[in-house]
Amino acid sequence: KPVTPLRSAWDSLAGHDGFEPLAESCASYFDHHQQRWASRFVPSLYHFWKTSAQHDLRWPKAQRQALQALPDDPTAAVEQIAEDWALTPEAFEVLAHTLLLRINGWASWCQGIGWHTAHQQAEAGITQLAAMVLAWEWIGVDQLTSIQQSEWFAQWQTADAGITSAHEALWCWQHAYELGYQRALAITLAAPSAESSSAPKVQAAFCIDVRSERFRRHLEQATPTVATLGVAGFFAMPVADAATGPERAQPRVPGLLKPAYRVGSLQPQQRGVQRYQKESQRQSVRHAKYAPLSTFTLVETTGIAWGWKLIKDSLRKQATVPQCEAPAGLFHTYDGEPIARHEKIALAKNLLTLLGTPTASLLVLVGHDSQSENNPHHAGLTCGACGGQGGGMNARVAAALLNDPEVQQAVQHAGMTLPSPFHVLAATHCTLTDRVHVYRDEQMPEALEDALAAFESGVHVAGEATRLERAPDLGVDDADPIERLKTFATRGADWSQPRPEWGLVNNAALILAPRARTQGKALEGRAFLHDYHPEQDPEGKVLEGLMMAPMLVASWINLQYYASTVVPGLYGAGNKLLHSVVGGHVGVIEGNSPQLRIGLPEQSLRDGEKLHHEPLRLTVVIDAPRERIEAIIERQPVVADLINHRWLWLTRMGDNGLERYSPEGWQPVAV
Numbered sequence: 033k034p035v036t037p038l039r040s041a042w043d044s045l046a047g048h049d050g051f052e053p054l055a056e057s058c059a060s061y062f063d064h065h066q067q068r069w070a071s072r073f074v075p076s077l078y079h080f081w082k083t084s085a086q087h088d089l090r091w092p093k094a095q096r097q098a099l100q101a102l103p104d105d106p107t108a109a110v111e112q113i114a115e116d117w118a119l120t121p122e123a124f125e126v127l128a129h130t131l132l133l134r135i136n137g138w139a140s141w142c143q144g145i146g147w148h149t150a151h152q153q154a155e156a157g158i159t160q161l162a163a164m165v166l167a168w169e170w171i172g173v174d175q176l177t178s179i180q181q182s183e184w185f186a187q188w189q190t191a192d193a194g195i196t197s198a199h200e201a202l203w204c205w206q207h208a209y210e211l212g213y214q215r216a217l218a219i220t221l222a223a224p225s226a227e228s229s230s231a232p233k234v235q236a237a238f239c240i241d242v243r244s245e246r247f248r249r250h251l252e253q254a255t256p257t258v259a260t261l262g263v264a265g266f267f268a269m270p271v272a273d274a275a276t277g278p279e280r281a282q283p284r285v286p287g288l289l290k291p292a293y294r295v296g297s298l299q300p301q302q303r304g305v306q307r308y309q310k311e312s313q314r315q316s317v318r319h320a321k322y323a324p325l326s327t328f329t330l331v332e333t334t335g336i337a338w339g340w341k342l343i344k345d346s347l348r349k350q351a352t353v354p355q356c357e358a359p360a361g362l363f364h365t366y367d368g369e370p371i372a373r374h375e376k377i378a379l380a381k382n383l384l385t386l387l388g389t390p391t392a393s394l395l396v397l398v399g400h401d402s403q404s405e406n407n408p409h410h411a412g413l414t415c416g417a418c419g420g421q422g423g424g425m426n427a428r429v430a431a432a433l434l435n436d437p438e439v440q441q442a443v444q445h446a447g448m449t450l451p452s453p454f455h456v457l458a459a460t461h462c463t464l465t466d467r468v469h470v471y472r473d474e475q476m477p478e479a480l481e482d483a484l485a486a487f488e489s490g491v492h493v494a495g496e497a498t499r500l501e502r503a504p505d506l507g508v509d510d511a512d513p514i515e516r517l518k519t520f521a522t523r524g525a526d527w528s529q530p531r532p533e534w535g536l537v538n539n540a541a542l543i544l545a546p547r548a549r550t551q552g553k554a555l556e557g558r559a560f561l562h563d564y565h566p567e568q569d570p571e572g573k574v575l576e577g578l579m580m581a582p583m584l585v586a587s588w589i590n591l592q593y594y595a596s597t598v599v600p601g602l603y604g605a606g607n608k609l610l611h612s613v614v615g616g617h618v619g620v621i622e623g624n625s626p627q628l629r630i631g632l633p634e635q636s637l638r639d640g641e642k643l644h645h646e647p648l649r650l651t652v653v654i655d656a657p658r659e660r661i662e663a664i665i666e667r668q669p670v671v672a673d674l675i676n677h678r679w680l681w682l683t684r685m686g687d688n689g690l691e692r693y694s695p696e697g698w699q700p701v702a703v
Contacts, residue, residue, distance in 0.1 A: 038130050038191055041172030044180050048172075051134040053088075054164055055626035057081040058138040063615040077142070077160040078106040082167075095171050102170075106163030113170045119188055126191040131165040132158075136602055137628025141618060210648050210681065211701075213540055217555075217651065218690040218701045226252070226552025232259035233483040235392040236459075239265025239400050239415060239423055240560040240582060242539045243463045248561070250497040252551060255490030257483070261387055261547060262561035264582050265417040267397055267430040268383040271295050272365065273421070275357060281365070284418045284426050286585050293362045293371055295429055356424040356460070358471070359432055377442045380434055384448055385574060388546075388565050393451045394476075394483045397430050398468065399423025400461040406527035408613050408620050409605070409633060413463065413535050416589055417582075427458035428471060435475060453477045457484070464524045464533050465517060466495040466502075502557075505534060505644070530608045530635040537636065537645045539593060542586045544578050545655035545685060560586045564655060572660040579664055579671050583652055587680050590650040596631035597647040608633040650680040658684065658691075658698060665693075 042050045061080050082104065086096050102109045114124055132139040139161055146157035173184060236251065238244040240262045248260040270289055272281035274296035283291045362371040384390070401422030402413035411420030418426055433439060434456040444450055455477060459470045468491040476484070496513050499520055503509070506523070510516040523532045538557070543550060544564040555561075562582050569575055595603035605611070606622040606629050614621055619628045637645045654661060661684060665672050675682050675693065682693040683701060690701035 038126075038187060039184070040131065040134065041169055041176055041180075041184055044184075045172060045175055051131075051165065051168065052626055053085070054081070054135055054161075054168055055138060055628070057084060057164075058135070058141075058161070058628070059614060059621070059626045060084075062138075062141065062618050076106075078109075078163050079104060081164050095175075098171050098174060099167065102167055106160050109163045110159075110166055113166050116170070117173075117185070119185075123188050123191050127169075127188050128162055128166060130191075131169055132162060133602065135161070135165060135627065137619065137630045140630050141628060206649075210651070213646075213648055214651055214681065214683070214690070214692070214701050215703055217541060217653070218703050220553050220555065221549065221653070221685070222689055222703065223553060225548055225550070227548075228252075228256055228259065228551075230257060232392045233257040234394045234396060234487045235259050235261060235387075235390060236396040236398055236487065237261040237263050237267070237387055238398045238461065239263070239417060240542075240562045240586070241265060241400060241415065241417075241463070242536050242557050242560055244398075244400065244461070245555050245559055245561055246498045246501055246557045247461065247466060247494055249552070249554065250501075251490050251494035254493035254497070255486055258487055258490050259392065259547065261563045263383075263386050263563060264585075265399055265415045265423040266426045267399070267423070268379065268386060269293075269426045269429045269433075271362065271426065271429055273425050274363075275360075282419070282421060284421050284423075286417050286581065287419065287588075288581060288584065291365055294365050295359045295362060295425060356422060356428060359425065359429045362429065362433075373438065373442075376433055376436060376439050377446075379430075380436075380439045380443055381446060381448065383430055383434070384443065386563070388563055388568065389449055390451060390454065392483075393453050393455065394480045394487070395434070395454070395456045396459050396470065396487060397427040397456060398459045398461050399425070399427035400463050402463045402533060403524035404464070404529070404532040405525060407532070408611060409608070409636070412632065412636070413533060416585060422460065424458065424460035424471075427460070431456040431458040431471075431473075435473075453479060455480055465520045466498040467491075467517075468495065502534075505639075506531075507639075530633075534644065535636055536589055536593065539586075539590055539650075540646065540648045541651045541653060542583060543653045544575070544583075545653065549655055549685065566656045566660075569656075572656070572664060575654070575656055575660060576664045576668065579654075580668060583680075584670070584674070586652075587650050587674060590648075591679065592631055593637070593645055594647045594649060597637050597643065597645050600631075600634065600637075604631045604637070605629040605633040608635045649678070652680055652682050653685065653690065654683070655685040661693070 040050070042048050057080065058077070061077050082099060082102070085091060086100055088096070091099075103112060117124070119127065139158065142161045143158045146159075173181060176184060234255075234257065236248075236258055238248055238260055244262070248262075251258055252260055264286070266285055270285050270292045272283045272285075272291035272294045274281040274294040281291070281294050281296075284295075285291050362376075363369060364371065387395075399418070399422060400415055401424060402410070404410050404413060407413075414420055415423040417423070440450060440454065455475070457470055457472065457476065459468050461468050468488075470484070470488060472484075496517075499508075499513075499516055503516060506520075508516060508519050510519050523529050526532075539560065541555070541559040542562070543559050544562050546565055547561075547563055550559075550561060560582070562578060564575060564578060566575075592603075596605070600606070605620060610623045611620040611629075611633070613619075614628060619630065621627060622629050637643060661682070665675060674680055676695060683690045684693070684698070686698075686700070688700065689703060691698040692701050
């Protein structure tokens with residue numbers, strides 16, 4: 033039975049733009065670049081909207097007077113409207129939620145502000161916007177005829193009933209769709225794993241990103257002396273990049289965390305000074321560009337100066353592997369004091385616990401990055417664990433820390449065994465071209481040169497094999513490997529290319545298990561792979577951390593792709609070709625609409641003719657005893673909500689294959 037959509041009062045009023053006036057107010061309030069002179073002195077979003085609307089002559093006088101009668105406090109306004117409508121609390125909640133979905137992009141932005149400030153009463157939080165949409169609806173209801181008002185009240189009084197039952201058939205199909213993937217995954221995981229013929233000479237730790245799965249598989253096949261590991265790509269380094277000064281520090285951590293340390297120096301090095309000066313010049317240009325008077329003069333006076341940049345960007349043919357500078361030191365985020373010795377040791381022990389005891393003398397930490405031009409969604413192609421930045425900085429920080437002789441000695445005193453010699457290098461994997469850049473250092477023992485040479489040879493072969501595997505999905509048909517690489521690199525330097533790479537499309541699973549469980553198995557670039565050694569974690573503390581952080585972040589990524597695919601009008605970003613950036617960092621709008629678009633653009637999900645992403649909820653596979661997993665679910669409400677409310681699937685590796693979790697018990701995944 034089709035679902036009858038819930039109607040706003042404005043849907044029944046002809047000649048109105050619905051909730052677009054609210055979106056315009058949000059765009060004006062949050063666009064601190066183009067509208068800074070209009071909204072700088074306004075204390076809150078609600079007050080800004082209420083004040084500006086009362087002076088907007090596009091509104092009829094009666095509407096402006098009605099709005100003026102509402103309290104200036106948003107909470108008081110909501111209470112007055114609720115009392116006036118006399119809806120049940122359940123119906124009022126559904127109404128408020130439905131109206132916020134009419135302006136979903138800005139609602140998401142406001143909710144994010146409230147989440148980051150740890151309270152919902154922020155000047156631009158969701159409470160402010162909820163008061164706005166309810167007040168706007170209140171004005172609309174007042175303009176309806178008596179019959180229309182009766183219909184409006186009737187639909188909302190029963191709005192909470194029947195929503196679940198109307199979607200049962202769709203959930204049944206979705207359930208079957210996901211079970212089909214789980215069956216195929218169970219068959220793949222049940223096959224014998226590839227075994228290394230000798231002890232590894234190099235261990236390479238990659239980010240859990242699904243794009244690493246293909247590369248790791250090909251690297252192990254090309255160079256049996258290299259073993260790969262999976263770990264969150266910020267390498268347990270909660271840092272911010274402060275190379276251009278602490279006031280411009282960029283967090284390199286997952287969205288769940290805040291950086292405890294910043295990377296830089298108390299007295300910036302010459303290169304840091306140059307970066308600072310360059311960024312200051314850019315800021316000066318931006319300030320001039322967005323000043324009120326520049327609307328009339330900037331293009332005419334400086335337009336010709338941008339000509340060379342346009343020509344240069346058009347002629348740039350190939351992207352290079354993104355690189356980062358060597359870290360100059362770690363300092364506390366708030367007081368600027370250098371990191372203490374015991375803190376270095378704690379960071380090192382935490383990372384080595386996640387990776388497992390090193391068995392090779394050379395450990396390479398491989399962060400990942402991407403490259404694209406003219407792309408507001410570039411952060412979606414980089415490292416999610418690094419806050420939408422490249423992972424090379426974190427890898428270099430971790431490598432420098434693990435190479436500290438004092439740290440190595442303290443780690444071994446704590447009971448961790450390290451090979452002798454033992455050295456750590458950092459590297460960056462460009463997911464656009466599948467090229468890897470290794471950051472060499474002079475301290476590496478000469479005895480490890482052969483191992484490093486074998487690794488660099490292996491990543492070259494693995495890059496060619498990975499590009500060959502990815503080529504059909506991107507329509508790249510070059511037969512020659514060199515030409516194929518050039519084609520991939522050109523996509524990242526072409527500022528008219530809406531799809532430089534597919535990103536994390538088709539992500540479907542997260543596997544927390546030893547690499548031996550998945551080695552040599554083609555998971556088609558669909559699985560996040562994080563190493564977990566159950567025998568080294570009897571108390572389950574490591575697993576608890578993995579289920580509270582990487583599992584949660586992987587679920588966010590998965591749900592972003594899922595929602596952008598199944599409800600693109602609400603949760604997708606629309607057509608990238610029509611995007612305009614709002615506020616420099618807020619987001620994008622599509623065409624001339626003031627509605628903020630969230631999620632992923634069409635070009636990240638479709639190939640122009642059909643969907644490229646399969647919308648499946650994340651299937652989590654854990655190699656751990658039932659009791660350990662159940663204890664974590666019982667202790668952690670966030671984990672329990674994710675699983676019990678069906679945001680993801682939880683399975684474990686049992687003696688006879690995969691077992692699926694439910695509150696009623698564990699059931700085998702049929703193959």
